[in-house]
Every structure is written in C-alpha cells, then in structure tokens.
Amino acid sequence: MAEFRKGFLWGGAVAANQLEGAWNVDGKGPSVPDMCTGGSFKEPRRITLSIEQKTYYPSHEAIDFYHHYKEDIALFAEMGFKVFRTSINWTRIFPTGEEDEPNEKGLQFYEDVFKECHKYNIEPLVTLSHYEMPYALVEKYNGWASRELIGLFEKYCHVVFERYKDLVKYWLTFNEINTGTLPMGTFLSLGTIQGFHGPVTRLPDDPQVRFQALHHQFVASAKVVSYAHANYPQFQLGNMICFITSYPLTCNPSDILANQAAMRRMNWYCSDVMVRGEYPSYAKALWEKEGIKINMEPGDLDILKEGTVDFYTLSYYMSTCVGLDPHAESTAGNMSMGLKNPYLKASDWGWQIDPQGLHWTLNEIYDRYGLPIMVVENGLGARDRLEDGTVHDTYRIDYLRQHIIEMGKAVEDGVDLLGYTPWGCIDLVSASTGEMAKRYGFIYVDKYDDGTGTLQRFRKDSFYWYKKVIASNGSDLSD
Numbered sequence: 244m245a246e247f248r249k250g251f252l253w254g255g256a257v258a259a260n261q262l263e264g265a266w267n268v269d270g271k272g273p274s275v276p277d278m279c280t281g282g283s284f285k286e287p288r289r290i291t292l293s294i295e296q297k298t299y300y301p302s303h304e305a306i307d308f309y310h311h312y313k314e315d316i317a318l319f320a321e322m323g324f325k326v327f328r329t330s331i332n333w334t335r336i337f338p339t340g341e342e343d344e345p346n347e348k349g350l351q352f353y354e355d356v357f358k359e360c361h362k363y364n365i366e367p368l369v370t371l372s373h374y375e376m377p378y379a380l381v382e383k384y385n386g387w388a389s390r391e392l393i394g395l396f397e398k399y400c401h402v403v404f405e406r407y408k409d410l411v412k413y414w415l416t417f418n419e420i421n422t423g424t425l426p427m428g429t430f431l432s433l434g435t436i437q438g439f440h441g442p443v444t445r446l447p448d449d450p451q452v453r454f455q456a457l458h459h460q461f462v463a464s465a466k467v468v469s470y471a472h473a474n475y476p477q478f479q480l481g482n483m484i485c486f487i488t489s490y491p492l493t494c495n496p497s498d499i500l501a502n503q504a505a506m507r508r509m510n511w512y513c514s515d516v517m518v519r520g521e522y523p524s525y526a527k528a529l530w531e532k533e534g535i536k537i538n539m540e541p542g543d544l545d546i547l548k549e550g551t552v553d554f555y556t557l558s559y560y561m562s563t564c565v566g567l568d569p570h571a572e573s574t575a576g577n578m579s580m581g582l583k584n585p586y587l588k589a590s591d592w593g594w595q596i597d598p599q600g601l602h603w604t605l606n607e608i609y610d611r612y613g614l615p616i617m618v619v620e621n622g623l624g625a626r627d628r629l630e631d632g633t634v635h636d637t638y639r640i641d642y643l644r645q646h647i648i649e650m651g652k653a654v655e656d657g658v659d660l661l662g663y664t665p666w667g668c669i670d671l672v673s674a675s676t677g678e679m680a681k682r683y684g685f686i687y688v689d690k691y692d693d694g695t696g697t698l699q700r701f702r703k704d705s706f707y708w709y710k711k712v713i714a715s716n717g718s719d720l721s722d
C-alpha cells in the first residue's frame with residue numbers, strides 16, 4: 244500500500260453543538276440545534292419554535308465537552324492525534340448574531356480549547372459554521388434566505404480570525420454546504436443548516452429560496468476567504484462537501500445520465516463555485532429546469548472569483564445508486580435517500596457501506612480540481628455495548644480499516660491527501676436523529692437517549708487500534 248505523506252494529519256472530528264452542551268452558559272445564545280428535539284431512526288426530530296418544558300433537547304447537555312474538554316483532549320493526545328476538527332458555535336461569540344461586541348466568555352472558551360490542543364501538538368481544524376446559526380437570525384431573517392446574513396457572518400469570522408490567528412491555521416467555512424441543494428423534509432434538520440423557518444412552520448419546500456440562500460453562503464464564504472488571505476497569509480481555508488457518491492443503477496444510458504445530473508447537483512455544484520470561483524456551465528440549465536432565478540448584486544461574481552479555497556474537504560460515509568426504474572428498492576442515507584446497491588451492506592441506520600467508493604471519489608475530486616484533499620468525516624454509527632469498562636467494536640475497526648486501505652489506494656493513484664479525521668471521535672449526539680445510541684467514537688461516553696448517564700469516558704477497542712494506526716502513519720492496520 245502507498246505511504247501516507249510525512250506529517251499526515253491523523254485525528255478526529257466533532258461539531259460544537261453535538262458535544263459541548265452548556266447551551267445557555269456564560270452568555271451563549273440559542274442556536275438552531277438547541278431547538279431540535281431528540282428523535283430516532285423511526286421518529287424524526289422536531290424543531291420547536293420555543294423551548295418546550297418537559298421536552299428533551301439533546302444539545303443542551305450533549306456530552307458536556309464544555310466542562311470536560313481537558314480530559315477529552317488528553318484522550319485524543321493519547322491516541323496520537325495530530326489534528327482535531329471542531330467548530331465554533333457562533334452563538335457563543337454573538338448570542339443573537341447581531342451584537343456589536345462579541346461575548347468574551349465564549350471567545351475565552353475556544354482559546355482555552357485551542358491552547359489545550361497545542362499543549363499536545365494537536366493542530367485545530369476549525370469549521371466556522373457547522374449547523375449552528377443563532378436562532379435569532381432564523382426568526383428575524385429566515386436564515387441564509389436573507390442577504391443580511393453575509394455581513395453578520397463576516398463580522399463573526401473577522402472576530403474569531405483575529406482572536407485565534409496564532410492558534411488556528413486550518414479553517415473550513417460551511418460544513419456540508421451542498422446539503423442546501425436537497426429538498427427540505429428529506430432531513431428535517433435542514434433548518435439547522437440554512438436556518439429556514441420552513442421545517443418549523445412546515446412551509447412547503449422552495450428550491451428558489453434554497454439556491455438563493457446558497458448564493459448568499461457562497462458570497463459570504465468567498466468574502467471571508469479573501470479577507471483571510473489578505474490579512475492572515477498563514478491561514479489555509481477549505482470548503483466542506485457532504486459527498487454522496489452515487490452510481491448509475493444499471494448501464495442503461497438513461498440511468499447514466501440521471502446519475503450524472505444527480506452528481507452535478509448534489510456533489511459538484513457547490514464545490515465548482517468554491518474551488519473554481521464561478522458557477523459551472525450546467526448551472527443555468529439546472530436553474531431553468533427548477534424555476535430558479537438567482538438574484539445577484541453587482542460585484543458578486545468578482546467576489547466568488549477572488550475567494551477560492553486552498554484545499555478541498557469532504558465527509559464520506561456511504562454511497563447510493565440513481566436510476567429511473569420506479570420499482571427499484573430505495574435505501575436510507577446521510578441526508579439523501581437513494582436506490583439500493585445489491586453489492587453493498589448497510590449500517591443499522593441503512594447507510595450503505597462502500598469503502599471502494601471512497602477510493603473512486605477521491606480520484607474523481609482530485610482529477611477535477613487538483614487541490615489537496617482532506618477527508619474530514621467518515622465513520623460507522625453503531626450501537627455499542629459497554630462491557631467491563633470497554634467496548635469490543637470490531638465492526639467499527641473493520642469499517643475504518645477498509646476506508647483507510649482505500650484512501651491509501653487513492654494516494655497510490657496520485658491523490659494529494661492531507662489528512663483524515665473520522666467523525667465523532669468521541670461519542671456525541673447524532674445530527675440526523677438526535678440519538679446517543681448512534682455512536683461513532685473511539686471513546687465511549689456514558690450518556691443515553693433519555694438524557695441519563697454519568698458522562699464518564701471509556702476507551703473502546705478501536706481507541707487502541709487507532710493509536711497504532713497513527714503511530715505507524717497508517718501502515719499497521721492489524722487488530
């Protein structure tokens with residue numbers, strides 16, 4: 244197998260709202276996930292208009308990383324992490340998004356976290372927006388549907404760039420920005436992503452609003468990327484795509500074309516803008532077909548052209564199929580549904596496991612853009628059993644091993660791969676279902692779906708395995 248580059252960034256990934264808890268502590272305002280109830284595979288989460296008494300909101304305590312971060316970072320260091328991907332919760336810095344002055348206590352918290360990482364030579368990789376918009380901006384502006392958000396987002400980014408300029412080098416603007424291309428309703432919590440009222444008030448989905456919101460996000464991202472390049476030349480800025488690899492269900496040319504259209508819309512549309520600095524040639528046809536008219540201000544296209552990213556990042560969990568047969572069996576997945584692939588097995592949550600798909604995907608991305616790539620999410624959400632203070636999670640080790648092997652093959656093919664941060668390196672709240680039962684971590688957290696648990700941390704078998712993987716720079720994947 245090919246060798247991963249020297250200094251390969253092995254680590255793990257989380258998002259603030261899924262692990263920090265302390266949702267209303269030290270001046271933090273409510274963000275959209277704070278309004279999301281618990282759910283399950285069968286019972287969708289709800290976003291409530293206000294906090295309902297007696298309703299369980301998983302983000303409110305989560306795994307209380309806010310008060311456990313030292314212990315948790317020490318465990319990451321024990322595994323040998325070189326990088327830790329987390330996000331800044333906008334509402335810790337600007338509780339409603341509109342204050343003139345930032346909240347010092349929120350700023351101090353992330354400073355402490357990043358310093359703690361550096362104590363162990365762990366490089367923070369920071370997502371500026373990971374499903375964490377201030378809820379006040381949803382109420383007042385309907386989130387990213389409004390152009391007002393651009394300036395508010397810039398203000399927030401300028402503050403954190405300046406504060407952490409000596410602590411953080413790698414930044415991502417919007418987590419899984421391309422999920423904004425998906426119809427609302429396929430994932431109720433889409434409200435958490437673009438901040439629309441829709442999922443709360445059950446307004447019908449409107450592609451016009453979603454694609455316009457995406458335009459605002461593209462402009463906002465490009466503006467902060469340009470600003471960072473001009474003021475902090477040491478920074479590296481990346482995009483982040485929820486890559487839903489899809490294959491044509493059959494070799495019928497109609498299926499091939501349907502899949503090409505799906506790939507363009509889901510996977511390429513956003514990164515084409517963020518990497519190449521312009522809307523792709525197929526955008527006009529896509530807008531026309533769906534009745535979308537993007538309102539642009541003079542100068543927007545120049546802004547996009549200037550603010551292109553330095554590296555490409557993606558989440559990769561699964562693949563799916565696309566075809567025209569109305570009787571084909573469908574399957575669940577990360578954000579989007581698709582058709583069942585008879586060659587693949589699926590997780591308990593119906594996500595089809597496809598390590599080779601990662602090899603194929605990395606090659607495709609690198610062929611298209613030629614930028615360094617980082618896989619910033621990957622992993623298996625599974626039910627774990629705590630036995631004698633550990634979890635024998637061979638299934639998770641198998642999943643990760645196969646994906647690392649395939650990443651190695653992509654490297655062999657010439658892909659410039661910077662790093663790998665498997666998702667939920669410590670158990671945390673599931674974004675789609677709000678469950679704790681869907682666990683991804685190397686570290687088990689004693690916390691359950693009814694909110695009970697001691698919050699004690701335990702090393703799983705995968706913890707020791709991953710430690711060995713990192714120590715050998717990916718060459719020892721054995722049990």
Ligand code: BG6
Nearest residue numbers: 258419558624672673674675676
């Ligand atoms: C990605 C998100 O879609 O997948 C994460 O960026 C999320 O926030 C992860 O947690 C896994 O999804 P889930 O629904 O299993 O938590």
